[in-house]
Amino acid sequence: LLTQIIGVRDEYHKRMIMEILEDLKLIVGNRVSVSPAELYCYSSDASSVEGKPDYVIRPLNVEEVLRVLQCADRYRIPVTARGAGTGLAGGAVPLLGGIVLDMSGMNKVVEIDIDNLQIHVEPGIVHEKLNQVLKPFGFFFPPDPGSSAMCTIGGMISNNSSGMRSVKYGTTRSYILDLEVVLADGRVINTGSKTLKSAAGYDLTRIFVGAEGTLGVVTKARLKIAPLPEHRKLVIASFNSAESAGRAVVKTFSSGLVPSACEILDRTTIQVLKQCDSSLPLPKCGDVIIMETDGSKTTVGESAQKIMNICIETAQSVRVVSGTDEMEEIWAARRLVGASVTRLNPSMSRVYLGEDIGVPMKQIPAMIRKVEEISERLGLQAMKFGHIGDGNLHVALFIDVLDEDYWDRARCAADQIHRAGIELGGTISSEHGIGAVRAQYMIDQWGGALDVMRAIKRALDPKGILNPGKMGL
Amino acid sequence: VIQNHAGPDVTEVQERSKSNLDPRSIYTCIRCGTCRSVCPVLEDQGWESSGARGRMLIARELLRGRQIDRDMVNSLNTCTTCSICSESCPAGLRPPDIIEGARRELVSAGMKIDEHAKLSSAIKLIGNPFGDLSPRIGWLKDKSRLKGRADLVYFAGCFASFRYRENASRTFDLLQRFGVSALRDERCCGSPLLRTGFDATTVTEHNLGQIRAIGAETVIAGCAGCYATLKDDYPHEFQVLSVTEFLSQRIDELNLATLDITVTYHDPCHQGRKHGIYDQPRKVIREICELEEMKANRNHSRCCGGGGGLRAGYRDISMRLAKRRLDDVPDGVDYIVTSCPMCIRNLKEAGGGDKVIDLVDLLAISIGAYESERSKGVM
Numbered sequence A: 001l002l003t004q005i006i007g008v009r010d011e012y013h014k015r016m017i018m019e020i021l022e023d024l025k026l027i028v029g030n031r032v033s034v035s036p037a038e039l040y041c042y043s044s045d046a047s048s049v050e051g052k053p054d055y056v057i058r059p060l061n062v063e064e065v066l067r068v069l070q071c072a073d074r075y076r077i078p079v080t081a082r083g084a085g086t087g088l089a090g091g092a093v094p095l096l097g098g099i100v101l102d103m104s105g106m107n108k109v110v111e112i113d114i115d116n117l118q119i120h121v122e123p124g125i126v127h128e129k130l131n132q133v134l135k136p137f138g139f140f141f142p143p144d145p146g147s148s149a150m151c152t153i154g155g156m157i158s159n160n161s162s163g164m165r166s167v168k169y170g171t172t173r174s175y176i177l178d179l180e181v182v183l184a185d186g187r188v189i190n191t192g193s194k195t196l197k198s199a200a201g202y203d204l205t206r207i208f209v210g211a212e213g214t215l216g217v218v219t220k221a222r223l224k225i226a227p228l229p230e231h232r233k234l235v236i237a238s239f240n241s242a243e244s245a246g247r248a249v250v251k252t253f254s255s256g257l258v259p260s261a262c263e264i265l266d267r268t269t270i271q272v273l274k275q276c277d278s279s280l281p282l283p284k285c286g287d288v289i290i291m292e293t294d295g296s297k298t299t300v301g302e303s304a305q306k307i308m309n310i311c312i313e314t315a316q317s318v319r320v321v322s323g324t325d326e327m328e329e330i331w332a333a334r335r336l337v338g339a340s341v342t343r344l345n346p347s348m349s350r351v352y353l354g355e356d357i358g359v360p361m362k363q364i365p366a367m368i369r370k371v372e373e374i375s376e377r378l379g380l381q382a383m384k385f386g387h388i389g390d391g392n393l394h395v396a397l398f399i400d401v402l403d404e405d406y407w408d409r410a411r412c413a414a415d416q417i418h419r420a421g422i423e424l425g426g427t428i429s430s431e432h433g434i435g436a437v438r439a440q441y442m443i444d445q446w447g448g449a450l451d452v453m454r455a456i457k458r459a460l461d462p463k464g465i466l467n468p469g470k471m472g473l
Numbered sequence B: 001v002i003q004n005h006a007g008p009d010v011t012e013v014q015e016r017s018k019s020n021l022d023p024r025s026i027y028t029c030i031r032c033g034t035c036r037s038v039c040p041v042l043e044d045q046g047w048e049s050s051g052a053r054g055r056m057l058i059a060r061e062l063l064r065g066r067q068i069d070r071d072m073v074n075s076l077n078t079c080t081t082c083s084i085c086s087e088s089c090p091a092g093l094r095p096p097d098i099i100e101g102a103r104r105e106l107v108s109a110g111m112k113i114d115e116h117a118k119l120s121s122a123i124k125l126i127g128n129p130f131g132d133l134s135p136r137i138g139w140l141k142d143k144s145r146l147k148g149r150a151d152l153v154y155f156a157g158c159f160a161s162f163r164y165r166e167n168a169s170r171t172f173d174l175l176q177r178f179g180v181s182a183l184r185d186e187r188c189c190g191s192p193l194l195r196t197g198f199d200a201t202t203v204t205e206h207n208l209g210q211i212r213a214i215g216a217e218t219v220i221a222g223c224a225g226c227y228a229t230l231k232d233d234y235p236h237e238f239q240v241l242s243v244t245e246f247l248s249q250r251i252d253e254l255n256l257a258t259l260d261i262t263v264t265y266h267d268p269c270h271q272g273r274k275h276g277i278y279d280q281p282r283k284v285i286r287e288i289c290e291l292e293e294m295k296a297n298r299n300h301s302r303c304c305g306g307g308g309g310l311r312a313g314y315r316d317i318s319m320r321l322a323k324r325r326l327d328d329v330p331d332g333v334d335y336i337v338t339s340c341p342m343c344i345r346n347l348k349e350a351g352g353g354d355k356v357i358d359l360v361d362l363l364a365i366s367i368g369a370y371e372s373e374r375s376k377g378v379m
Helices: A003-028 A036-041 A062-075 A127-137 A153-159 A204-208 A242-254 A269-277 A296-310 A324-335 A337-344 A361-377 A404-423 A438-444 A447-460 B011-014 B024-028 B039-046 B052-063 B070-078 B085-088 B095-108 B113-124 B157-163 B165-176 B191-195 B202-215 B226-233 B242-248 B279-286 B315-326 B341-355 B359-375
Strands: A056-059 A080-081 A100-101 A109-113 A118-121 A176-182 A189-191 A217-224 A231-239 A261-265 A287-295 A317-321 A350-351 A380-386 A390-398 B151-154 B218-221 B237-243 B262-265 B334-338 B356-358
Touching: A003 A056, A003 A062, A036 A231, A062 A080, A062 A100, A062 A176, A062 A217, A062 A438, A080 A153, A080 A217, A080 B085, A109 A127, A109 A361, A109 B095, A118 A127, A127 A153, A127 B226, A127 B262, A153 A217, A176 A204, A176 A242, A176 B191, A231 A296, A242 A261, A242 A287, A242 A296, A242 A361, A242 B052, A261 A269, A269 A287, A269 A337, A269 A380, A287 A296, A287 A324, A287 B052, A287 B315, A287 B356, A296 A317, A317 A324, A317 B202, A324 A337, A324 B157, A337 A390, A361 A390, A361 B085, A390 A404, A404 A438, A447 B039, B024 B052, B024 B095, B039 B315, B052 B070, B052 B095, B113 B191, B157 B165, B157 B237, B165 B359, B191 B226, B191 B341, B218 B242, B218 B262, B218 B359, B226 B237, B226 B341, B237 B242, B242 B359, B262 B279, B315 B341, B334 B341, B334 B359, B356 B359
Parallel strands: A056 A100, A080 A100, B151 B218, B218 B237, B262 B334, B334 B356
Antiparallel strands: A109 A118, A118 A217, A176 A189, A176 A217, A231 A287, A231 A317, A261 A287, A261 A380, A350 A390, A380 A390
């Protein structure tokens, strides 16, 4: 009987899928797919979460998005918006099936308005390409995630992404002036204006930034831009402990200096990087701090000297790097550090679990110690690196992906890391988002405030069709 | 509802693991999407299944024993095997190798596209992908120039033997100065079969027999596809060099004249990214004339769309990739030089026309100019 019921249900499901497909084809033509190949390909992002959609749609304009949402609203089908699918928390994975809206085809620059320090774009534009467009004008969009070459602005907005330079420039949230958003029922609203500031009513823009597509689908974004700095320099210092490194960073900031990037690479990370490439211009050992200063030639020189003077008191070694190629080589190595372990040992891979903890800057050494204790207890190796200047610690656990026991230990480690982060007054995610993998910690993170988030969700998406199963909502 | 299944079900993998699909490589892909930023087919098509990461996911589904459908076949077969994804993969994976394994899996399950099946039949029955019955070594008028035994042999490849015979003849003329002979009964190197998932034993064994019979210690390939195949897929019994490598080592003996022209160079993927041959062609060109680089060059070079079975199976995509590659050509150059006949054909047809030439053609122009000047007593 059960088999019969399942058979009838599956048959009904199939018929519904095909009926709705006809409606969707009327909206986007052949840019909707139900092919198993496509459904498999859109069932994952860079996290450890999977969920297969029923449809993949590649809209090209706001009209198509709103009509798809009206259709989804009518049939109560889940809709999950996706940029490049580079997310690390399952934010773009359709846990309950339904429609995946691949927004990467909506990638046009609508207007470059240098005089008003802004650019108006569609959400599918890739971060690196956006900055290539701005470079000839001497401007840039400062948030700089490690996935710059492939991630889309829409994904950055939905996860409030940032990166290495957020310590000085802030996160994506600080650069959004206005969003065009399609709501769950197909209404289209604008959340801001062309002005650089506004005191008119609730700050709706900030509600949609970091909402991971649970409140609406972003179809255009007006972004604030900043002038490209004329010069940059790096100060690289090696310390005999993470605590000592942390103290130098705190002293730098308390001296009134604001580096444009402030990174820590723990001794394990340094060992892996040097084993991968011994010629890499980084210290051979120790816990390493990389601080970047940017601005005019004079300012950069003076700041670098001051930072060096601070570090030299406790560091094993300090040096200043000003050659562009050398700086690029160091940043490139830093960006790829997570996956580099596989180059060293093909049987080990980095997994994205517990990888985006944030704590108050001063607590970074304590958090590093906690991670060391947790990983040692569970018999795992972990690289610890990240944006110490804003308290964001990336933990790279490496495991044998074909060994289920390793997976269990890694999940256990991630759980303990998240809880340790909260205990230290931190956040379970600094820049990668909550998605599905961190949803279970939202109640511990927010307590009663989560009810307010849920109320906002209900008000804007009463049928719960927008990216269901995410953010603990 | 939440499935943490990025890791495999080990039992499932053990049961389903097949020699064509390497679970470790497939599951080592962390789906970071770095390859999205470089895959030329994804850029053209837009769907995730048309990029390297999508193909890795489809390989994963094959490993999990999912039923194969036509779109999965198309996804796997639209890879040009250009390896630009390998170049950028932070985990050091080589997606084209995994994709070729998945293609073998498809072929063994009887899921092949007609165009590839036709290529396979032609190669196995006739010895070349064109099904051309004319004599393969027709480019060599005087067969007495062939030696019974030789340390060095020229492997012309199917394109030069049947489509660009003048080029084969010109190349041989140059090589023969250095004691190079050729195989009497060469057949397709097997590249089109191996890249598309078919078995190539018949032709590789045949060629191997020929190479052994002549006693060659070095095989010199005129085509990037043959070069990569001879180097990677044949037993390592002999040294494999590309014509470019061989001649760049003998540049002082070629009697070259300087030409007042500017050319650009297109790096063939199977010679460049696969085997790091970047400096040698540039050394030869700079000896002759000015070289102006393409917008994307060396390891960042864009694929012409001609390889990996893409042209045979999906001509429209292949042509669009070639047209896109031509956008990288700097304004005002006299020639677009390359070292692979498949690239030459695609770039010519996509609009490059007579401007697209082989490196050997450039050498021939330079040598011709030298001889002409010498005969006039200028030298």
